[in-house]
Amino acid sequence: MTERIAAPTIMLQGTASDVGKSLLTAALCAILTADGWRVAPFKSQNMSLNAYVTWDGKEIGRAQEMQAEACGILATTDMNPILLKPKADMVSQVIVHGRPLGDYEARAYREDLLPQAGQIVREALGRLRAQYDVVVLEGAGSPAEINLKDRDIVNMRMAGWADAPVLLVADIDRGGVFASIVGTLELLEPHERERVAGFIINKFRGDVSLLQPGLDWLEARTGKPVLGVVPYLDGLALEAEDSLSLDTALRDAAKSEQRxxxxxxxxxxxxxxxxxxxxxxxxxxxxxxxxxxxxxxxxxxxxxxxxxxxxxxxxxxxxxxxxxxxxxxxxxxxxxxxxxxxxxxxxxxxxxxxxxxxxxxxxxxxxxxxxxxxxxxxxxxxxxxxxxxxxxxxxxxxxxxxxxxxxxxxxxxxxxxxxxxxxxxxxxxxxxxxxxxxxxxxxxxxxxxxxxxxxxxxxxxxxxxxxxxxxxxxxxxxxxxxxxxxxxxxx
The missing domain is CATH 3.40.50.880 (Class I glutamine amidotransferase (GATase) domain)
Structure with missing residues (x-):
């Protein structure tokens, strides 16, 4: 019997939080599923108070359930093996494979648990790669958070463990999109920069032809392609991942009251x-x-x-x-x-x-x-x-x-x-x-x-x-x- 080769992976990371990684990950999951692939989502570590209970009574991030639904499959804890639920300043409840491990201050979690967490998330990803044709990974925050990189289990180190090409997502609606992309690349190590396959500019409003000079400059400056410009999509009614997304949703609702x-x-x-x-x-x-x-x-x-x-x-x-x-x-x-x-x-x-x-x-x-x-x-x-x-x-x-x-x-x-x-x-x-x-x-x-x-x-x-x-x-x-x-x- 021929041993199954681990499924290929692809990863979406962002220049910041709330740039649209979760939604674009779900979209990519849906596209690949519609093309006939058996697809699963994966986020190694999620910090969110929007939790979901899986069919077998385990707790994971709500975004991974939405992504699993886009794949037409039931969500499992392998898709989000570590969930952090903030409960006080600098204190979070740590959920490992759907069960509470305990409450940890940020320093204690970083020093005591993160060294073990790498093995947990790699094993979870390995099980998904053995079961599915493609695994779509989502990062967290930004890969350029220098103070966190030595214990990273969710961005570039995770991409390395998965051997995943990275699509870097940036939010043009908040402004400074070219600076955020170039700045993020500048703060990456050379081998991390090489892993970035291209850029996705998200939440664009207006005539994309007016953006073209900027896209040309970005490709010339970085040597990497802009793989897509995604329009701002209002009224999607998709469930958000955290309170930062809630703030964005409330601003959008205020702008669209004329509807x-x-x-x-x-x-x-x-x-x-x-x-x-x-x-x-x-x-x-x-x-x-x-x-x-x-x-x-x-x-x-x-x-x-x-x-x-x-x-x-x-x-x-x-x-x-x-x-x-x-x-x-x-x-x-x-x-x-x-x-x-x-x-x-x-x-x-x-x-x-x-x-x-x-x-x-x-x-x-x-x-x-x-x-x-x-x-x-x-x-x-x-x-x-x-x-x-x-x-x-x-x-x-x-x-x-x-x-x-x-x-x-x-x-x-x-x-x-x-x-x-x-x-x-x-x-x-x-x-x-x-x-x-x-x-x-x-x-x-x-x-x-x-x-x-x-x-x-x-x-x-x-x-x-x-x-x-x-x-x-x-x-x-x-x-x-x-x-x-x-x-x-x-x-």
Missing amino acids: ERGEPGERLEIAVIRLPRLSNFTDIDPLAAEPDVQLRYVEATSTLGMPDAVVLPGSKNTMADLAWLRDTGLADQLCRYAERGGRVLGICGGYEMMGATLRDPEHTESYVTEQMGLAWFPFETNFAADKRTIRVSGEAWLPGLEGVCEIEGYEIHTGQIEMPPGVMRPFLVRDSRTLEAPLLPEGAASADGRIWGTFIHGILHNDGLRRAWLNTMRSERGLPPQAAGFAFGER
Whole structure:
């Protein structure tokens, strides 16, 4: 039997963070897959609070799941063997092959773990190269970060281990594109510079013929080709990787408010509390895509107002973000909003804040041992060392909604709820892998359904439930209901 030759690789690196590496990696995965190749994505180390739970209950970066979907395959931890989830200044939770290894300060991670990490990521890549025809690698940040190069496991050293040609991506929308490309090349070692096969200029607006003199100069200056100029693509509704991408998305949304999204008086106004340690903000993406919703993020009491609904999203440090809510005055304002009949949805960390008490005796999340919650529900949350990561499916029957909605999503949390009798539980769910298992109650809801919470990330990705919830607000405003206009997952 002939031994299989390791699959070839290609790698996308960037001149900076948020230049579009994740999206272009997904695009290249989709193109190669459409051409008939069996393709897999790979990012050795990802720093992101937008996590995803794989089919077997493991945690990876959300971007790698999106890229796997572009390949038409299920995501696995080999596609993102190391995930760093920042939880405080200079401290991150380190996830190795989908399971928490522990919390590490930046220096301790760099000195104690990175020497071992190289072997972990090489083995993961090796398994992918044995299974697929092509592996498309994504770098992180920039390969020219001089202070990090001696322990690099995600950019040029990774490209060397994979023997991958590198496409260098630059973002022209932020300005200085030629300087960023030439400057990056100048800071690379000669052997690293040789590995760069060409450039991709991303997010271009306007007439590309006007850019041609610059492209000619760049090719003459570097001796390397410009392989493509990718136009700025607005309204893609693809899930972002981290909070830097969120900032970009919010700026784009502000610029595009002139787009036709229904009459202003017919739009539902939904406010999202932008917590300092906001995680899994992709939970909100389906609302941003709804044509009858005007979405805005709130960080101060002066901007909350009286929207149709408020979303308390997930948090990597629920105790610290709850303290921030109180320090800013938003906690009191939210309670007054709820008392006046406002609607509030809490997801994961936001759901935990809705309870009576939060306890962290082992300081799993923070240095605070106990804190009072917003007390909308009588449950208690206890944080434990074990993390629950699971994909779930089931049904929802929120008060005020007509009928039962089928749902699916995933949970990522260390908080364990102690729910007293008598609280309305609006969801029945089970592990998606064991459909024969009994459905168990999940979440909490007020009697009128105006306040509800859940651990389920992706709850608003369920089109029927999302539209039914929005239609209750439309009815209250005297507006006619709308049918589910699109399937968010198919956009």
